[in-house]
Amino acid sequence: MNFSSKLLENAVAEFSKLPGVGQKTALRLVLHLLNQNKQEVEQFSGAITKLRNEIQFCATCHNISDTAICEICSSPKRDAGVICVVEDTRDVMAIENTSQFNGLYHVLGGLISPMDGVGPTDLQVDSLVERLKDGEVKEVIFALSATMEGDTTIFYLNKKLKPFNITISTIARGIAFGGELEYVDEITLGRSIVTRVPYENSLTK
Numbered sequence: 001m002n003f004s005s006k007l008l009e010n011a012v013a014e015f016s017k018l019p020g021v022g023q024k025t026a027l028r029l030v031l032h033l034l035n036q037n038k039q040e041v042e043q044f045s046g047a048i049t050k051l052r053n054e055i056q057f058c059a060t061c062h063n064i065s066d067t068a069i070c071e072i073c074s075s076p077k078r079d080a081g082v083i084c085v086v087e088d089t090r091d092v093m094a095i096e097n098t099s100q101f102n103g104l105y106h107v108l109g110g111l112i113s114p115m116d117g118v119g120p121t122d123l124q125v126d127s128l129v130e131r132l133k134d135g136e137v138k139e140v141i142f143a144l145s146a147t148m149e150g151d152t153t154i155f156y157l158n159k160k161l162k163p164f165n166i167t168i169s170t171i172a173r174g175i176a177f178g179g180e181l182e183y184v185d186e187i188t189l190g191r192s193i194v195t196r197v198p199y200e201n202s203l204t205k
């Protein structure tokens with residue numbers, strides 16, 4: 001693309017870095033911003049800067065939060081005896097939308113993927129084990145995607161958690177998760193949490 005302005009070119013280059021945004025779309029977005037008044041554009045850029053500077057990760061479950069301990073972890077209404085293990089914050093949002101789960105979460109921050117060089121130490125595994133030590137947690141539910149990475153992660157975590165005297169269960173496999181969030185319907189996801197099965201049983205099917 002030939003740009004008439006270096007400033008325009010720079011802005012388009014920044015937008016093009018976003019997932020799924022090509023140069024043409026980036027140009028359309030930038031021109032759209034140029035048509036807005038300065039105050040609106042400042043609000044837009046301010047929200048992004050504020051997000052990046054002020055966002056926190058819950059010290060307990062690692063979910064994205066405005067506070068050191070997130071709203072879910074600090075709510076007395078939640079059942080602290082059940083932890084649902086998910087890949088990222090999108091999964092927490094999806095499960096919360098179903099209103100079928102009243103326990104707590106643990107956000108791993110990814111899945112074990114030897115191909116991409118992601119190992120257990122890159123994920124929030126140790127802190128999950130740590131949360132089980134005081135004996136308050138009675139059940140851990142795996143809600144991870146039905147991919148090779150999801151299976152590998154569950155297999156690894158199951159071995160890690162087995163020494164604790166808790167129920168280890170998994171939601172119905174085959175539920176689309178995370179990146180495929182938009183394809184999950186709430187009723188199916190909600191039902192799969194309610195009808196979760198012990199992990200060991202899920203292997204024999």
Ligand SMILES: [Zn+2]
Nearest residue numbers: 058061070073
């Ligand atoms: Zn939390």
